[in-house]
Amino acid sequence: MTTSCFGKSVAGNSLPNIAPGAATHAVAAPAIAGDVLLPGPPYPFYLFERATPPTNIQKSSADLVGAATPHHNLHVVALKSTEDTSALIVIEVSIHARWGKLMIPAERQIIQAFADNPSLGKWLILLTDVDVRGEPDPIPLTAYRWTRDEVEKYKECGIPPAAIDSCTQTFYLVAKMVLVSAKVRGVQQ
Numbered sequence: 383m384t385t386s387c388f389g390k391s392v393a394g395n396s397l398p399n400i401a402p403g404a405a406t407h408a409v410a411a412p413a414i415a416g417d418v419l420l421p422g423p424p425y426p427f428y429l430f431e432r433a434t435p436p437t438n439i440q441k442s443s444a445d446l447v448g449a450a451t452p453h454h455n456l457h458v459v460a461l462k463s464t465e466d467t468s469a470l471i472v473i474e475v476s477i478h479a480r481w482g483k484l485m486i487p488a489e490r491q492i493i494q495a496f497a498d499n500p501s502l503g504k505w506l507i508l509l510t511d512v513d514v515r516g517e518p519d520p521i522p523l524t525a526y527r528w529t530r531d532e533v534e535k536y537k538e539c540g541i542p543p544a545a546i547d548s549c550t551q552t553f554y555l556v557a558k559m560v561l562v563s564a565k566v567r568g569v570q571q
Contacts, residue, residue, distance in 0.1 A: 415430065415431050415464070415505070416430070416463065416464055416466065416467035416469075416503070416504065416505020416506075416507060416527055416529075417429060417430045417431045417435060417437075417463065417464045417467065417507075417527075418430070418437075418461050418462065418463045418464075418467070418469040418507045418509070418525070418527075419437045419461065419462040419463065420461075420509075420562065429507075429525050429560055429562070430507075430525075430527055430558060430560065435464045435465075436464070436465070437462040437463055437464055438462055438463075439460045439461065439462050439463075440460070440463055440465070440467060440468060440469070440503065442467075442468040442501070442502040442503045443460035443461060443463060443467075443468045443469050443470055444460045445468075445502065446460070446468050446470055446492050446495055446496060446502065447459065447460055447470065449491045449492045449494070449495035449496075450472070450487075450488035450491050450492055451487070451488065451491065453484050455474060455475040455476070455477070455484055456472070456473070456474050456475075456484040456485065456488055457471075457472070457473045457474075457475075458470055458471070458472050458488060458492075459471050461507075461509070463505075463507060464505075466503040466504040466505060467503050467504070467505040467506075467507060468496055468502050468503045468505070468506050468507070469506075469507040469508075469509075470492060470507070470508055470509070471508075471509040471510075471511075472485055472488050472489060472492070472508060472509070472510045472511075473485075473510075473511050473512075473513055474488075474511075474512045474513065475512075475513045475515065476512050476513065476514050476515065477515045477516060478516065481512045481514065481521070482512060485510060485512060486544050487543055487544045489508060489510060490541055490542065490543055490544065492506075492508065493506065493508075493533060493536065493537075493541060494537065494541050496530075496533055497533045497534055497536065497537035497541070498537070500530065503530070504529065504530050505527060505528070505529060505530070506527070506528045506530070506533050507525065507526065507527045507528075508525070508526050509523060509524070509525045509526075509562070510523070510524055510525075510526070511523040511524065522561045522562060523561075523562040524559060524560070524561055524562065525559065525560040525562055526554065526557040526558070526559050527557060527558040527559075528553070528556070528557050528558075532553070532556050532557070535553075536549060536550075536552075536553040539552070539553075
């Protein structure tokens with residue numbers, strides 16, 4: 383139990399509801415939204431929310447790693463995330479090939495597997511990047527977060543193996559998206 387700046391005691395997972403001239407009463411803390419703990423130095427930090435909910439590599443994330451067809455230039459790794467959240471990073475190493483040739487089909491396989499299995503959680507988070515070798519890499523590491531309902535609506539509309547159709551455009555527009563970092567022409571932005 384601690385004392386807030388309002389002089390009232392605050393305990394457990396409740397927040398004081400302070401209104402001028404009104405009695406103080408507890409309000410339930412908000413539910414934890416799906417989030418991911420970003421890997422690597424100088425991190426860690428949560429990508430989507432300002433809270434610091436407990437994280438671990440969820441079994442659902444580890445299970446989804448196997449949904450993507452393996453390839454030596456494709457890396458799919460489970461990330462630490464909040465409860466009820468499947469989170470993966472998908473990185474394609476591109477050497478003189480069309481960007482996304484491996485990553486886009488892998489993303490779709492992961493999304494389809496998540497949509498097909500409700501036990502994989504309430505949230506899907508994908509961090510995606512193409513590691514372009516031999517030329518500038520203009521596209522930063524990008525994180526996407528969807529609710530289960532959004533993923534299931536995409537499945538109902540039809541998840542194409544690699545094409546970008548109107549269902550896919552809508553699906554990526556409804557995602558909460560974060561650009562994690564950018565290297566354009568060798569300058570960190």
